[in-house]
Amino acid sequence: xxxxxxxxxxxxxxxxxxxxxxxxxxxxxxxxxxxxxxxxxxxxxxxxxxxxxxxxxxxxxxxxxxxxxxxxxxxxxxxxxxxxxxxxxxxxxxxxxxxxxxxxxxxxxxxxxxxxxxxxxxxxxxxxxxxxxxxxxxxxxxxxxxxxxxxxxxxxxxxxxxxxxxxxxxxxxxxxxxxxxxxxxxxxxxxxxxxxxxxxxxxxxxxxxxxxxxxxxxxxxxxxxxxxxxxxxxxxxxxxxxxxxxxxxxxxxxxxxxxxxxxxxxxxxxxxxxxxxxxxxxxxxxxxxxxxxxxxxxxxxxxxxxxxxxx
Amino acid sequence: xxxxxxxxxxxxxxxxxxxxxxxxxxxxxxxxxxxxxxxxxxxxxxxxxxxxxxxxxxxxxxxxxxxxxxxxxxxxxxxxxxxxxxxxxxxxxxxxxxxxxxxxxxxxxxxxxxxxxxxxxxxxxxxxxxxxxxxxxxxxxxxxxxxxxxxxxxxxxxxxxxxxxxxxxxxxxxxxxxxxxxxxxxxxxxxxxxxxxxxxxxxxxxxxxxxxxxxxxxxxxxxxxxxxxxxxxxxxxxxxxxxxxxxxxxxxxxxxxxxxxxxxxxxxxxxxxxxxxxxxxxxxxxxxxxxxxxxxxxxxxxxxxxxxxxxxxxxxxxxxxxxxxxxxxxxxxxxxxxxxxxxxxxxxxxxxxxxxxxxxxxxxxxxxxxxxxxxxxxxxxxxxxxxxxxxxxxxxxxxxxxxxxxxxxxxxxxxxxxxxxxxxxxxxxxxxxxxxxxxxxxxxxxxxxxxxxxxxxxxxxxxxxxxxxxxxxxxxxxxxxxxxxxxxxxxxxxxxxxxxxxxxxxxxxxxxxxxxxxxxxxxxxxxxxxxxxxxxxxx
Numbered sequence: 039x040x041x042x043x044x045x046x047x048x049x050x051x052x053x054x055x056x057x058x059x060x061x062x063x064x065x066x067x068x069x070x071x072x073x074x075x076x077x078x079x080x081x082x083x084x085x086x087x088x089x090x091x092x093x094x095x096x097x098x099x100x101x102x103x104x105x106x107x108x109x110x111x112x113x114x115x116x117x118x119x120x121x122x123x124x125x126x127x128x129x130x131x132x133x134x135x136x137x138x139x140x141x142x143x144x145x146x147x148x149x150x151x152x153x154x155x156x157x158x159x160x161x162x163x164x165x166x167x168x169x170x171x172x173x174x175x176x177x178x179x180x181x182x183x184x185x186x187x188x189x190x191x192x193x194x195x196x197x198x199x200x201x202x203x204x205x206x207x208x209x210x211x212x213x214x215x216x217x218x219x220x221x222x223x224x225x226x227x228x229x230x231x232x233x234x235x236x237x238x239x240x241x242x243x244x245x246x247x248x249x250x251x252x253x254x255x256x257x258x259x260x261x262x263x264x265x266x267x268x269x270x271x272x273x274x275x276x277x278x279x280x281x282x283x284x285x286x287x288x289x290x291x292x293x294x295x296x297x298x299x300x301x302x303x304x305x306x307x308x309x310x311x312x313x314x315x316x317x318x319x320x321x322x323x324x325x326x327x328x329x330x331x332x333x334x335x336x337x338x339x340x341x342x343x344x345x346x347x348x349x
Numbered sequence: 350x351x352x353x354x355x356x357x358x359x360x361x362x363x364x365x366x367x368x369x370x371x372x373x374x375x376x377x378x379x380x381x382x383x384x385x386x387x388x389x390x391x392x393x394x395x396x397x398x399x400x401x402x403x404x405x406x407x408x409x410x411x412x413x414x415x416x417x418x419x420x421x422x423x424x425x426x427x428x429x430x431x432x433x434x435x436x437x438x439x440x441x442x443x444x445x446x447x448x449x450x451x452x453x454x455x456x457x458x459x460x461x462x463x464x465x466x467x468x469x470x471x472x473x474x475x476x477x478x479x480x481x482x483x484x485x486x487x488x489x490x491x492x493x494x495x496x497x498x499x500x501x502x503x504x505x506x507x508x509x510x511x512x513x514x515x516x517x518x519x520x521x522x523x524x525x526x527x528x529x530x531x532x533x534x535x536x537x538x539x540x541x542x543x544x545x546x547x548x549x550x551x552x553x554x555x556x557x558x559x560x561x562x563x564x565x566x567x568x569x570x571x572x573x574x575x576x577x578x579x580x581x582x583x584x585x586x587x588x589x590x591x592x593x594x595x596x597x598x599x600x601x602x603x604x605x606x607x608x609x610x611x612x613x614x615x616x617x618x619x620x621x622x623x624x625x626x627x628x629x630x631x632x633x634x635x636x637x638x639x640x641x642x643x644x645x646x647x648x649x650x651x652x653x654x655x656x657x658x659x660x661x662x663x664x665x666x667x668x669x670x671x672x673x674x675x676x677x678x679x680x681x682x683x684x685x686x687x688x689x690x691x692x693x694x695x696x697x698x699x700x701x702x703x704x705x706x707x708x709x710x711x712x713x714x715x716x717x718x719x720x721x722x723x724x725x726x727x728x729x730x731x732x733x734x735x736x737x738x739x740x741x742x743x744x745x746x747x748x749x750x751x752x753x754x755x756x757x758x759x760x761x762x763x764x765x766x767x768x769x770x771x772x773x774x775x776x777x778x779x780x781x782x783x784x785x786x787x788x789x790x791x792x793x794x795x796x797x798x799x800x801x802x803x804x805x806x807x808x809x810x811x812x813x814x815x816x817x818x819x820x821x822x823x824x825x826x827x828x829x830x831x832x833x834x835x836x837x838x839x840x841x842x843x844x845x846x847x848x849x850x851x852x853x854x855x856x857x858x859x860x861x862x863x864x865x866x867x868x869x870x871x872x873x874x875x876x877x878x879x880x881x882x883x884x885x886x887x888x
Contacts, residue, residue, distance in 0.1 A: 070771035075401070076785075076805050077477050081495055086475045119568075120394040122550060130568060186600055194604045201601055202594065202610070205567050293596045295569030303391060308767045 046332065050325040055104065057321045058314065062100050065310045072116040072308045090116060090311075103314075112315040117307045118300070124315045128297060132319060135289070135296035137208075139281040141216040146223025147274065153224065154231020155258065161236055169228060176225025185218040185291040203294040215292045219285055223277055230273055234266040241265075267338050275327035282323060383573075383590035384868055384884050387602040387614035391569055391595055396549035397531040398469045401477045408593060409531035410878040411574045414559040414581075416443050416462065416513070416533065417525050419877045423690070423790055425525035429457055429535070429558065429581070430513065438520030438829060443513040449581045451537050452557040459507035461535035467493075469532055471500040478532050481788065484797075485527060486519040519828045522692075527789035529877050534558075560586045560882050570595055588870075588885040603863070612865040613884070618738055621675045621861045629863045632676030636688045636787040636875040637858040638795065639742065640680070642808045645851065647779050649729060655719035656850040659780075661712035662753035663746055665705065669856050672745050673738060676859030681705055682842050684792045685857035688875045691835050697792055701839045704847040705854065709753040716754040728758040733782040734766040742855065743782050773807045784858070790876045792838040793823055799845055799852065810851040815844045 073086045087093040091102065106113065112124040119127050157169035193201035193214055204211040238244060239262055247257050286298030297316060304312035390404045397409050418428040430443035449457040468474050470482050470493045482490035488504025504516035515524075527533075537556050547554045552563045560580050565573030572593040576586060594611065596602040599620055605611040606629075616624060624630050641659065643650035650656065665679035678686060681703040689697040720727065733743035740763060747759040764772070772778055787794040798805040801816050821827045822837030845851050864871060870883035 070767045072767075073477075074767060074771040074774060075477055076770060076774065077401075077480065079480065079494075079804055082472070082475060082477070082479060085472050089475055118391065118393060120396065120399050121546070127568070189601050189604055194608065197608070201604055201608075202596065203570065205570060290597045291601050293570065293594065293598070293601065295567065295595070299391070299569055299597070306765060306767070 043329070043333065046329050050329060053325060054318065054321055058103065058107070058318060059100065061314050061317050062096065062103070065313065066096055068308070070308055072310060074308075086116075090114075092310075107318070112318070113311040115304075115309055115312050117309045118303045118312060124312055127312075128300060128315060128319065131295055131297045131300055134294060135282050135285055135298060138212055138215050138219060138285060138288075138294065138296065139278060141212065142219035142281050143223055143274070143278045145216060146220035146277075147227055149220070150224045150227025151231050151263075151270075153228035155235060155263070157228065157232040158235030158239065159258075161239075166232075169232070173225040173229045173232075176221045177229070179221070180287070181218050181222060181285075182287040182291065184221050185215070185288045188214045188218050189291060201292065203292050211292075212294075215285075215288050215294060218288050218291075219281055223274075223281070226273060226277060227270060230270050231266060234269050235262060238262045238265045264338065268335065271331055271334050271338065275331040276324070279320065279324045279327050282320070381589050382886060383592050384588060384612045384886070385592045385594055385610060386881055386884070387596040387605070387611045388593050389595075389597055389599070389602075389615055392572065394549060395555055395563075397534045397536070398465065398474055398476045398478075400531055406531050406878045407880060408563075408572055408574075409534065410559070410880075411591065411882050412555075412557045412559045412561045412563050412577070413531065413534045415528055415531070415535070417529050418882075419526065419529045419872060419874055419879045421872050421874075423526070423874065423877070425529060428529075432525070439517045441515040441517070441524060443515070445511045445513065446581055449558065450579055451540070452562055452577065452579065453537075453540065455537055455539070455556075456510070457535055457537075457558050458510045459513035460510070461537055462513045462533075463505050463507045464538040464541070465534060465536040466505050467500040467503050468536065470494050470503055472496045476532070478788075481527070481530075481532060484788070484793075485515075485524050486517040486521050488516045488518050519824055522831055522834070523789045523791040523793075526877060529879065530788070531878055561591060565592075586883070586885070591881065591884060606863055606865070609865060612868050613871065613881070614863050616675070616861040616863060618673060618675050618741070624863060625861070627863065628866050631862045631864055631871075631873075632859055633862060633873045634676060634678060634685070634687055634857060634859045634875060636685055636790070637784055638680060638683055638685055638787075639739075639782065639784045639855045639858060640683060641746070641853040641855060642773070642778075642781045642783050643851070643853070644776060644778055644780070644808055645811070646776070646809045649723055649727060650779055652719050652722055653850060654715040655723065655727065656853065658712045658716035658719055658754055659750060660850055660853045661706055661708050661715065662750050663853070663855065664707050664749055665855055666707070667749075668742055668745055669859075672741050673856065673859075675738075675861045678857045678859060679705075680854035680856050682846055683795050683852060683854045684838075684842060685875065688787070689790050689792050692831050697835075697838070700835075701842055704843060712753050713755070716757065720756060725756055726758065727756060728760060730760045730762055730779045731782065732762040732764070732769065732772065732778040732780065734769045735763050736766070739782055746782070746855070774804075776807055776809060782855070787876050792842065793819075796838060796841055796845070797823070808851060810845075810849070812844060812849055812851060815841050815849070815851075818844070 073083050091099060110125060115122050115124055115127060153169050153172065157166045160166050189201045192198050199213045200207065200211040201214065202211065244262060247261050285296060286302055289296040289298045300312060301316040304316060388404050390402065392404050392408055393402050394400050394405050395409060397413065400406055400409060414428045416428060416430040417425040420426050427446065429449050430445050433442045445457060445459055451457060466482065469476050470479050470490055472494065479494040482503065483494060489498050489502045492498040493500050493503045506514050508514060535558065540556050541548055544554050549555055552566045555563065557563065557577060560577060561574035562577045563572065564575040565571060574591045576589050577583060599617045602611055602614045603620065606614055643656055645651050669677045669679045681698055682701055682705065684697050684701065686698045687696060691697065731743055731747060733739045743761065747761060750757055750759055773781055773783060785795060785798060796819055797803060799810050800806060800819050801811050818837045818841040822834040827833035827837050846854065867887050868884060869887050870885050872880050872883060874880060
């Protein structure tokens with residue numbers, strides 16, 4: 039197992055370097071620069087480009103960036119938070135986005151699983167249809183709309199919880215964004231759970247379990263659910279990363295100073311360093327998630343571990 | 350998708366308007382209750398030499414003070430200093446007022462201003478506003494900004510702790526208002542050097558000499574300002590706490606406004622109609638002008654009849670009143686209304702009059718002439734940025750032009766602002782919808798742009814008579830005579846807009862705000878800083 043993890047880690051690092059390389063090329067080809075303000079003279083632009091080392095050839099910039107990243111230095115922001123160290127600038131927002139994302143994921147997974155199991159156990163009944171409608175609505179309605187509806191009804195009309203994020207009361211002020219973000223995983227996971235569960239319940243080993251007279255509750259938890267988990271775990275990894283990256287609109291609605299806001303500002307202001315840093319962080323998160331998912335496969339289903347020759 | 354989003358927004362807004370209990374109750378006599386202001390853009394820097402954006406200028410003006418400050422009528426009044434002007438208008442002597450001090454107890458000295466002004470112009474600082482000292486005609490400013498002279502050769506000096514002297518090469522009518530900008534605020538050199546790279550990176554990495562001190566800084570979220578009892582004019586300020594919240598989504602800002610959690614916010618286009626009859630609604634006409642910029646070295650746009658036809662066919666009134674609906678006003682020239690005033694206090698626009706005509710019949714006549722030269726089918730590309738208002742305006746202009754001018758085809762290019770500006774600077778466009786936000790309340794801030802050789806003359810206009818008038822008024826024989834200089838500006842604008850049609854002004858930008866009844870002191874300035882520094886609850 040450890041050899042396998044080590045190999046995966048090595049591949050992950052190479053993937054990350056490749057991602058930074060592609061990002062560098064893409065940003066190099068983008069029209070404009072962080073400093074194409076009407077008020078800047080050519081001489082001033084040259085000074086600014088020299089100050090940040092942007093006048094150097096591509097390979098020099100790329101090499102220097104890689105060396106700095108290894109030292110934990112992601113450079114400084116050019117425009118959106120002038121001269122601020124990016125590592126310092128994104129640390130708190132990233133923590134906040136991850137917190138909201140994980141909260142939404144946990145809630146989404148639990149409710150999604152419950153909904154999926156209930157729908158599968160009541161296959162082809164009105165309950166199944168009801169949950170199908172719920173999951174279709176959850177998947178197709180954008181989180182932006184959920185966010186605004188929650189703000190309007192729960193935050194404003196009922197005045198139960200704050201609408202805007204408040205650093206001194208993060209618990210209560212993150213309730214609405216967490217609910218808004220959990221809609222998509224609820225819908226997605228309940229759909230997957232339902233269809234997998236129906237498949238598993240129709241399989242022969244479940245028939246055997248039933249024939250052995252094992253109680254339904256025990257059958258579902260110990261036999262059916264465990265085998266349902268593999269595809270669900272597969273979607274959960276990318277779903278969590280999507281929650282972090284896709285929380286941009288929800289962050290905007292609830293004024294959460296998260297990484298999504300920084301990323302969107304950096305893109306519109308051509309703040310290349312910040313764009314690369316955010317994309318690097320997103321990619322790293324994604325790769326780590328996929329690694330965790332792979333390891334989880336082995337834990338959930340020993341057959342996979344055996345197949346990889348690492349029993 | 351965008352339309353769907355808009356429709357949902359409007360529905361929600363309408364629902365909110367119908368369902369809510371009306372306006373928040375007016376508050377009064379609550380100087381201890383914070384006033385919360387929603388900002389729609391993030392803070393970029395608190396380093397006054399590097400600031401370029403509205404949010405940074407707004408927050409800097411809350412907690413720091415320059416030599417002068419803006420009054421509501423757009424004139425300057427003393428802040429850190431009183432002043433004398435020499436008879437020839439070339440030497441400004443500022444006397445630092447007694448009791449002016451920094452938040453660490455150090456006195457504010459003339460040397461703090463010398464250090465800050467030199468830092469602004471020093472190429473090593475790489476300030477985007479390094480050029481601005483040359484606009485003021487400060488001696489050697491252009492040479493220092495260009496690196497030909499060291500920054501210590503800038504025409505400013507501090508003969509003693511309390512006296513700051515500015516030497517000009519030419520008189521400057523707008524110096525006292527322009528230096529209200531945070532760029533000209535002082536910097537305590539000792540503190541700055543001790544801070545190094547950390548300078549202005551947090552509340553403890555700044556010194557304050559203004560009406561408030563910054564007591565809370567939650568990156569990207571909340572910035573808190575508390576009354577500074579050591580501010581030299583502290584007795585004029587009642588409000589204890591002002592909070593700025595970054596809220597990018599107007600929908601939620603409105604909900605918070607209705608709950609009295611936010612007291613001041615800016616409305617976006619589609620919301621204006623819904624809220625314009627509410628008690629807290631205010632319109633604010635700003636100095637920014639939007640205009641169509643033709644690329645004059647392009648074969649088609651070089652044709653004056655075509656430019657005239659375009660100008661005559663655009664109904665500016667409809668754009669301001671029916672499309673934008675946010676308090677924007679149809680342009681009468683490139684200088685806006687209520688923006689610049691002569692020595693007798695008369696609005697430039699009132700003297701210069703309306704230079705823009707809307708007449709589709711005349712437009713068709715000129716277009717017919719243009720077709721004789723350019724052929725029966727003329728295709729022009731209209732380039733604009735991807736903001737909601739720019740899109741709406743560009744699409745309406747396209748519609749107006751193709752309806753009024755038969756045989757004209759308008760293709761559209763829409764790109765993000767940074768990309769649009771890059772293409773504008775490299776003269777890569779045919780007709781561009783662009784804007785200019787003025788730095789100071791004088792026609793020169795606009796008219797300088799279009800002189801031959803100006804780095805911002807991106808339509809490559811080459812008007813000999815225009816250049817001559819601008820030179821005469823800003824650096825030549827009329828520069829020292831305010832009345833003649835003013836007349837030169839009026840004549841130059843007429844040539845630019847009504848004779849050469851070198852640029853086609855569209856509208857003067859206006860914004861709409863909601864202010865909780867009971868909150869007073871918002872300065873509705875067309876230019877300059879300090880909009881919110883005097884906010885307070887009514888007695």
